[in-house]
Amino acid sequence: MTTPKVSLTHLDQLWFQVAGTLCNLTCHHCFISCSPKNDSFGFLSLDQVRKHLDDSLIAGVKEYYFTGGEPFLNAEFVDILCLTLEYGPATVLTNGTVLKEEWVERLRKAESLSQYGLEFRVSIDGFSPESNDPIRGNGTFGRAMDGVLRLVDAGFLPIITAARTWPMEQDAEILDRFVQMLRDSGYAQPRLKILPTLQMGAEEQRTHGYLDSERLTDEMLTDFDFSQLVCDHSRIVTDRGVHVCPILIESPDSRLGETLSAACDDFPLSHGACMTCYQFGAICSNPSGQAYRVKSDEHGT
Template sequence: MKDLSAKPANSGKFLDRYRTADGAERASVTLTRPDTLWFNTGTLCNIACAHCYIESSPTNDALVYLTADEVADYLDQIKERGWPVREIGFTGGEPFMNPDMPDMARLALQRGYEVLILTNAMQPMMRPRMREALTALQRDFGDRLTLRISLDHFDPARHDDERGDGSFDRSLAGMTWLRDAGIRMTVAARRMWEDSDAATRAGFAAFFTRHGFAIDAEDPAQTVIFPEMDLGTEVPEITTACWGILDISPETVMCASSRMVVKRRGAETPSVVACTLLPYEPEFDLGATLAEAEGKVHLNHPHCAKFCVLGGASCSG
């Protein structure tokens, strides 16, 4: 029986932006090298995954569709601010639910950026209009366009446990079409099961070989394995002393190199948030412009600790 008197994980922690529960100075990160600007195209998705970190689904429109004009405005701001951005990323929800997805990608590619689109490669991407647009983008811009496919596990049963019956086969059909169209692919998987990193990569390597996918399972940039972000797990808070204890530079943390643009339902304008993992947290909303988004980010959330800083390490002692 569950102990109802037990404190929830992280009780008393992550309450003060500037101080940890024990009064230490909370670590913060400065935007030192803005390399990637993300756009959340909207939280609507064709499926509802069991552990979606932003609860995307066919009915969740908490983040509404961005438009090509809104994306163009932020691309202008990149130039105005002199940000050395290399890559424009699009995430969701399912980006191909947004009817402006092809135009948004083309705008970024025309300005010389690399473009990364996160997708489940299922029905929204496979609509004739989207396939025609992707074929044209590949023809015009080649490997500067990459689609990162969400494939939680190389075992269809495990993937379908997360994303629903038949989802693996539908994603595989989309990946097969992308392969035949010559469109560059990478994969994003999850560390939700007991497999070691080596076993997971070996399983994906066999899967890629079997299907003729030109994806390197050993390259973390081509086969990304994300840790599970469980808010029920106890994690330590990150203090300024942790950088030295862990021998980690704050410049390696994601919010040192990226920001994400979102548009909330009912808002007149988009906002810039500190992190792709925290689109709903008011504390991590930095303002409407890239200029406002250049401020420090205080690591006042469990995801900051578990996902971005620790990776299994501990800053005790």
């Protein structure tokens, strides 16, 4: 049985692992086991980011994403975001617990001066301390909500991003409770995104890892809309180089090159996580950036 491969159709999304694997939290479901002590990947500097932003102009990148770890642990991160807004739309994946008011004010001003938007995706995994804190740590619900309301007060509309640590059939009920909680807290236009968990990193210990049988085959990908796979249209920069996607950075085969132009090779879908991407589709994108192939679209991949 051969391992199917995916070509980079176009580099729509450029990600930055801007805080490496360092995080102020130690969530039990983190797919790359980020923590205050995990420095296996380091911070990206403003100059490093600038170099890749310059390269991204030639590549025609549509939008930029920043993740970690916790991006705001990087002391240069606010400068990095302000710079990025000169190049294109930016999205930050944050736990919301370390946001300072002066940073938020500066970012709001930078966004208002830019033709592009700055999105915040704040990770909260339950609509209450009782449902969130066992996964993300004691007191994190309240601290993350403080961050959400700080963003809302500044005029941002953060997307609350919750990993599905509940049975899928409870989605509608849990979404309703999230929306109600956010409205009750003073967030009048709540936005939500539910993500599947990835059975790797810390989550492998919390529940289980991928089975050897959970691998994609050519047969499964017959007539499949490859644009639903992150590696079809994304790459991520870490302090080690350019990798295929934000999920697999710890896998040695994920590093494809030193620069964007050197990281365009096809990638074999040999990982269990590829199955989750296949099953759920577009798991890393913002809702505004999603588009799947229509049935009769001759331009589809």
